[in-house]
Amino acid sequence: MVNIIITAPRGHMDGLIVKAACERDDIRIAGGLGPAGRDYIGKDIGLAAGLGREIGALVYDDLTKIIDQCDLVVDFSRVELSMEVLEICKKYKKGFLCGTTGFTPQQEEELLAAGKEIPMMKAANTSFVVNVMRKLLGIAANALGDKAKIEILDLHSQDKLDAPSGTALELAEEMAERSGKPMDSIAFHSVRAGDTPSSHKVFFGCMGEMMEISHHAYNWECYARGACDAAVYMAGHGVGLYTMEDVIGL
Ligand SMILES: NC(=O)C1=CN([C@@H]2O[C@H](COP(=O)(O)OP(=O)(O)OC[C@H]3O[C@@H](n4cnc5c(N)ncnc54)[C@H](O)[C@@H]3O)[C@@H](O)[C@H]2O)C=CC1
Ligand SMILES: O=C(O)C1=N[C@H](C(=O)O)C[C@H](O)C1
Numbered sequence: 001m002v003n004i005i006i007t008a009p010r011g012h013m014d015g016l017i018v019k020a021a022c023e024r025d026d027i028r029i030a031g032g033l034g035p036a037g038r039d040y041i042g043k044d045i046g047l048a049a050g051l052g053r054e055i056g057a058l059v060y061d062d063l064t065k066i067i068d069q070c071d072l073v074v075d076f077s078r079v080e081l082s083m084e085v086l087e088i089c090k091k092y093k094k095g096f097l098c099g100t101t102g103f104t105p106q107q108e109e110e111l112l113a114a115g116k117e118i119p120m121m122k123a124a125n126t127s128f129v130v131n132v133m134r135k136l137l138g139i140a141a142n143a144l145g146d147k148a149k150i151e152i153l154d155l156h157s158q159d160k161l162d163a164p165s166g167t168a169l170e171l172a173e174e175m176a177e178r179s180g181k182p183m184d185s186i187a188f189h190s191v192r193a194g195d196t197p198s199s200h201k202v203f204f205g206c207m208g209e210m211m212e213i214s215h216h217a218y219n220w221e222c223y224a225r226g227a228c229d230a231a232v233y234m235a236g237h238g239v240g241l242y243t244m245e246d247v248i249g250l
Contacts (some may be wrong), residue, residue, distance in 0.1 A: 006032050008076070008081065009240065016223070018051065027228055030070045030129050032057065033073075035061065043058065045057045070096055073094060073095070074099075075097070097230055098164065128248055131250065141176075145180075147207075149204075150205075152164065152200065153203050154167065155190075156190070157196055169188075198203075230247045
């Protein structure tokens with residue numbers, strides 16, 4: 001059993017994580033964290049997340065008031081909040097599962113370095129299927145080498161703050177690493193329109209032929225399920241830097 005705190009339960013992702021966690025018997029939600037002044041501070045996280053029922057855990061506006069009650073914090077929110085949560089997790093020696101995207105390279109480094117102090121995972125995409133796709137892309141990029149020009153298109157909702165998506169960057173890193181080609185040989189394109197949950201298309205443009213590998217999420221539940229699997233995985237492991245590849249066992 002892993003005890004988790006979920007930040008931003010009114011947010012799109014964290015609300016779904018509350019719901020997904022409540023459907024499992026290997027996760028206990030110890031509490032939530034919301035921005036000061038919101039009407040759901042001090043209220044049950046089940047109500048704050050829109051479950052329509054209480055689950056026996058409250059939302060606080062100060063993480064330090066409840067951090068002792070958890071094994072790890074699950075945070076899919078905003079860069080600023082995630083960096084604050086990171087510091088508190090390090091101070092209290094708690095695990096940190098960070099699904100937020102849009103960090104600067106320096107912030108990324110800080111997040112990854114935390115793996116030397118606490119159980120740490122920074123995953124731009126917690127979908128099982130996207131992580132299988134990532135593996136396939138590495139194989140394809142390595143096999144095609146200079147025969148293919150790689151371009152990535154990501155489509156997301158018009159509310160998304162970052163572009164390219166965190167997933168597009170992680171997919172590109174995998175392909176660059178596996179093929180030995182530089183990151184800047186890969187081109188990125190982003191569409192932010194309507195309420196598209198998320199699509200990623202990777203084009204391998206060759207002479208006289210084109211290969212495409214795509215993933216489409218029709219809702220965000222795949223990410224919430226994956227976040228719960230990652231939380232349970234991390235609880236069974238000590239200090240270290242973990243990835244979704246570890247969770248999935250690829
Ligand atoms: N790793 C993954 O698989 C996925 C990652 N994401 C990422 O998760 C992040 C959140 O996405 P959404 O849920 O769609 O955004 P959202 O805008 O629906 O939710 C963000 C929440 O953070 C809250 N927040 C901001 N500052 C806060 C503070 N100081 N204290 C407490 N709460 C605060 C806001 O009130 C809001 O409820 C984005 O970076 C997105 O890219 C989204 C989907 C999947
Ligand atoms: O909808 C989002 O926002 C998503 N963000 C992540 C990203 O930046 O890659 C994961 C997924 O694409 C959904």
